[in-house]
């Protein structure tokens with residue numbers, strides 16, 4: 001599998017109060033640019049919690065769908081850019097504009 | 104120069120009008136009820152009298168809703184009341200329990216059909232450990248006074264008070280003058296909701312569950328219920344009201360409350376004038392009950408008769424008061440008019456006199472004359 | 481139904497503190513909530529509705545004149561955490577209690593908070609009469625089609641086929657009867673001025689529902705009469721499904737019958753066909769927006 005470097009743009013960001021998360025994963029599927037994943041670690045309640053990857057738009061979808069008041073949402077005046085190594089299937093998916101990015 | 108009489112002029116008025124007038128004089132500004140004979144006219148009078156003083160009377164779609172509306176009005180700190188007959192109050196019992204546990208000063212009017220709601224009034228049909236003060240007027244003038252007292256006691260103790268009348272209380276007329284009575288100061292209502300403290304961390308909660316807002320000490324349901332018991336004990340100490348007559352050397356004591364007590368009082372006075380050693384006890388508060396008075400007067404008595412228009416309900420409290428000091432016998436009974444709404448032929452001075460004399464002469468074992476039948480036989 | 485998990489790329493970013501140089505646009509919890517902590521199940525929809533109606537009250541500048549009346553259900557645990565004057569009512573009775581509050585405090589904004597068991601089972605008569613009286617209060621229904629608090633029993637809004645502890649093979653119309661569409665029913669009542677049915681199964685629905693709350697509270701502030709907002713909420717526990725499946729289950733079962741949308745605005749009733757068309761359009765828009773976001777991520 002070949003990989004390439006892409007630049008991911010983050011127009012926003014979030015904070016995550018991992019201690020109050022109950023691991024329902026609603027935020028994961030709610031995030032439109034798909035930049036949240038669940039941790040492998042667990043919090044003191046024994047729940048996995050979300051973690052943020054580059055590409056947040058600051059859209060607040062995670063906050064709106066989280067039943068446990070875990071998120072704060074921020075916007076950058078100038079987007080931050082992050083260079084990431086991805087395999088080619090990622091680039092293909094993005095190019096096709098398809099909503100799901102399943103490997 | 105003649106002094107100006109500032110008292111409200113006495114008017115001939117129906118009991119239902121007197122009750123509403125007295126309630127408004129006591130500052131009641133909200134009433135909700137559902138029509139039911141013989142309570143209907145109480146509702147009518149509130150509907151007439153509240154709007155002119157800026158109050159609200161709602162013709163509720165059911166008794167459940169009536170009591171709920173009063174609950175809401177009380178939560179804002181307003182003086183509010185509801186009422187019905189015993190039948191309608193049956194529907195309200197769940198809310199009565201919770202309103203008591205939420206410590207809201209509800210005033211309730213029962214214009215009872217017949218006289219069969221003693222258990223309901225004093226024990227209640229609701230759930231849990233709760234108590235209502237119960238005031239039982241013997242006539243319209245007293246109903247007007249006790250109505251005002253009810254609003255005072257409710258605020259003083261943050262506890263519901265029930266005024267127990269009947270067909271005659273609501274539907275007969277008497278000349279009464281009603282003016283506001285000052286029973287003394289009542290506590291402020293810092294718990295009343297208005298929204299002004301929202302967002303400050305000090306918003307309020309009116310809850311029967313012992314809940315407090317986050318950040319404030321929450322007593323929890325068990326401690327809350329125990330505190331309620333302590334309050335009930337204090338009410339029992341402080342609020343017993345009872346009238347007695349000719350009890351000091353009485354051989355026969357008759358206990359009666361409400362309208363029937365007015366008849367009993369009259370008959371006992373008559374018998375005394377004739378030299379018969381009879382006396383009476385008239386509980387004005389049915390809860391707290393005048394157990395101590397009953398105990399004292401039964402000490403030297405040969406028998407204690409209980410005159411009530413039902414199969415025998417208050418007699419249980421009389422027995423608890425007498426506690427074996429004298430035999431206790433029921434001399435009343437079920438007696439209604441043909442409709443079941445009003446009172447029957449048993450409420451008659453001559454008939455009551457015969458029944459009192461029967462136990463006065465023959466003791467508790469004496470055979471009572473048969474109960475009179477109503478017009479439908 | 482299985483939910484496909486997104487596969488984000490790149491490193492895990494530090495989200496324990498506010499990112500430098502960014503401005504905060506949404507707070508962790510509404511100002512009118514004393515704490516975000518609660519004992520609701522993972523994936524429950526009720527806290528989502530709580531957030532948005534509290535935000536709506538705050539944003540409309542009504543915070544210091546609002547009084548709530550809560551019924552009995554899982555959401556009763558918010559009675560102590562909402563920083564709003566509150567009267568705790570009995571199961572079913574909140575609209576009557578709210579009536580008494582409003583009549584004595586006409587300047588207050590009075591709302592009720594009830595579940596479907598509370599409002600549509602136990603207290604149906606009270607909500608309908610309160611609407612018919614045109615009582616100037618806002619009643620909020622959190623509708624998940626199940627008694628969540630007792631452990632997942634059938635309510636009057638449970639949809640046909642839905643499995644509950646007392647409809648084990650699914651609600652069967654012949655045996656259990658049909659669900660009540662309470663929002664539709666209230667929309668027909670003359671005293672109701674604004675009636676809407678929202679949902680919290682995705683962020684777009686949450687945002688729409690927040691606008692519904694705003695319109696309802698505005699209508700009360702303008703003395704327009706009774707207003708009603710029903711919110712379909714996830715109850716994965718009472719639906720006996722994995723928490724992550726809640727939103728799709730809601731969309732495919734509850735929302736099929738209890739159709740979302742504004743059922744009555746300014747006294748004009750909207751019919752189900754109009755609402756369905758609107759919902760389809762909104763879903764398409766959301767999908768397009770998501771595709772744009774994904775493309776934009778790398779389109780620096």
Ligand code: SF4
Pocket residue numbers: 012013014030031032033034035036052055056057058059060061062063073
């Ligand atoms: S703010 Fe929007 S883009 Fe950012 S993590 Fe939350 S849902 Fe995803």
Ligand code: SF4
Pocket residue numbers: 020021022023024025026027028049050065066067068069070523
């Ligand atoms: S939605 Fe909230 S509670 Fe659920 S996993 Fe995400 S952060 Fe945790």
Ligand code: SF4
Pocket residue numbers: 519520521522523524525526554624628629714715716717718
């Ligand atoms: S039972 Fe249902 S409604 Fe209750 S907290 Fe759990 S998910 Fe929410």
